[in-house]
Amino acid sequence: MLTGKDIRAARKARGLNQTELGKLVGCGRHTVSYWENKTRLSRRCACADICEALGLAKRLLADWSWFRDHQQEAIDRRVEAELQRAREAEERRKATRRVPCGAKTRKGHPCRALSEPGKRRCRFHGGKSTGPRTEAGRKQIAEAQRRRWAAYRGQNNRD
Numbered sequence: 001m002l003t004g005k006d007i008r009a010a011r012k013a014r015g016l017n018q019t020e021l022g023k024l025v026g027c028g029r030h031t032v033s034y035w036e037n038k039t040r041l042s043r044r045c046a047c048a049d050i051c052e053a054l055g056l057a058k059r060l061l062a063d064w065s066w067f068r069d070h071q072q073e074a075i076d077r078r079v080e081a082e083l084q085r086a087r088e089a090e091e092r093r094k095a096t097r098r099v100p101c102g103a104k105t106r107k108g109h110p111c112r113a114l115s116e117p118g119k120r121r122c123r124f125h126g127g128k129s130t131g132p133r134t135e136a137g138r139k140q141i142a143e144a145q146r147r148r149w150a151a152y153r154g155q156n157n158r159d
């Protein structure tokens, strides 16, 4: 990457002092000195003019695109990290969220208890359940669901 040291070296190689280079470019010797002491040059006019006068303009532009590309990568990485954090926070919220259970109770109204964290039902209505484990249990659940859907469809067809 082009630095102020490159400007100084190029100036000395041409046998110019800072004042002479400044006159050539149309700036003061302090401006020349300023850029010669920088570790990162910019495309701002005085610096670009100095580089132009010393034949360093191409390298300045090349450095600029290198710098810009790496800036972009850094921004992309930050955005990606931010998104990842948001996704993880949402996962955590989901895992601990408690909602009203709402299962139909024997009295016929919806259950008002809070669900188990991250589940939809309270501990009395299956919130602790991890599902049927045996083949017979799975068949029983499947059969119950079929009956439930059949009843649901029958109800809807009547309307």
Ligand SMILES: [Zn+2]
Binding pocket: 101, 102, 103, 111, 112, 113, 121, 122, 123, 124, 125
């Ligand atoms: Zn419940």
